[in-house]
Amino acid sequence: MATFTPQRVQSASGGRSARWLPIILLLLPALVLYAAFVLLPIVQGAYYSLFKWNGLQPLTNFIGLDNYAKALGTRQFTNAVWNNAFVIILSLTVQIPFSLALATYLNARFPGRALFRLIFFLPYVISEVITAIMFYLLLQPDGMVNSVLRWAGLGGFVQDWFGDTALVMWTLFFVISWKYFGFHMILLLAGLQGIPRELSEAALIDGAGRWQAFRYVTLPLLGPTLRVSVFLSIIGALQLFDIVYATTRGGPLHASDTMATYMFDVGFIRSQMGYGSAVAVILFAVCLVFALLYQRFVLRRDTEGAITVAG
């Protein structure tokens, strides 16, 4: 069996067509699937966006870039963009630092750590819709949260969490964070575990304080992971749909619309597929521009595997 047969080796990597055949055969299924359901719809969407179209009739009413002008001039759309931006800002200033703090916490050695990790990460596997509906009920005016507040004598804090236009995005942000902080925590924990403990111990021995050791030794080394976490957080916030749709449908009075819920509203509820496609293309463009800039200015240093956990 194990006899050396050089002819075989030759033939395996041999003629031109024989070399290309397995490459094509193995790549084809993934490429076809990807082209048909990812690339093609994106191109088609760009085409539809140039028409006034209800999704059923033939595409005849070409209106150029009017749909884009309409979107950018519509208060409801710009408000949706602002809401996406709101979630991004809070994710970067609250959610990721919180996840980082918990990752640092779990990186310490103490009994019970595995159990805490198990609990913190649990929401990641619970679906967005189930999370949303659970919180929607618990945060109703007569729901559990308000009842507990009243019972504890904190009646002044009782709110209509999803019904108040000024409050609804904060409530949604809480639900989003509940669902996703564990994900970022795990990414960052992995990053931390890739940093040899001796480095910060050496800094401590050299007289650095715990904060200094973290700030000047651990944090820079965590850079690649942190950048990935920030990236995924922003892309996730830009496409926010499930949790918003399952709770408020963008309400009350469009106060919690996101680009994706607005697109769903105009495209499917109001049957303005052309206009909805323009909204989708804008969302696409925002993602693309952001990704390119991020790649160019932030991820440049972390070459391969930058999108996943670099280490």
Next chain:
Amino acid sequence: MAATHTATSRPGLQVAVRDRRPVRRYLRYCGMWLVGGLVAAVIMVPLLYAVLDGFKTNGELVGSPALLPNEWVTSNYTEILASGEFWGFMANSVIVGLISVGLVVTFSSFAAYVLARFSFRGRELIYTIFTLGLLFPIAVAILPLFVELRSFNLLGNPLGVALPQAAFGLPLTIIILRPFFRSIPRELEDAARVDGCGVFGFFWRILLPLSRPALATVTVLAIVSTWNAFFLPLLVFQGPEQWTLPLGVMNYSDQYSSDWARILAFTTLSMVPAVVFYVIAERHIVSGLTSGSVKG
């Protein structure tokens, strides 16, 4: 080294680095448990309320801060479990999940194999095109995707969700598998060739078995994302006989809008498969997201 010098001249610092005195260590643990307990409570309390509210009557539930029911009403849970509707949603989720996960893992491992272990012109370009997919959430393509699925007659068909879901799962799966496949030593491949393994034989008999941890990871991640998918099923599935669990929960809460106890019982039961799966597969999920499988 400065480090050793400082350590010997200031021995007290050793304590700060690694504390060996039991009392202080115990106090430190108490602090850690307190912090962890607070965060764990924020996660577990809503879940506990959801589970236990399902055992209450609405009269007892609405406006009451109590966690435990006065009287345990099991009818919400038993009626849902006996209705068949719930099991239908679950079966649909399983069917869509199996097709989608099967496709994405199979096709991605083929593609990642080629992209990892063959050198040919255009390889990096193809890889880049796949990685670009990571930037484009399904929301971006959903309107034209709907039109496309309608013209393929795939609306209302499990494939209408499974195929696009698999397609959008390709980028992440390929990105995780490629470095793993790449890290398997060249010598192993040469040895296999010498022993008569062809391109496919090496893939099937050597590469895949050696990559089991990475495959477990991508499978688990694909299961989680398909199982929880909502946007696409919302558009593609048109009736209760086709709905997956997230859609079932959504519609249940619309249908019984004031019957909170029943909705929470339904929500709880819908969570069970994911939570059980999580407890079993946690290791793979965590190791998947952490360096293990990504770097090999």
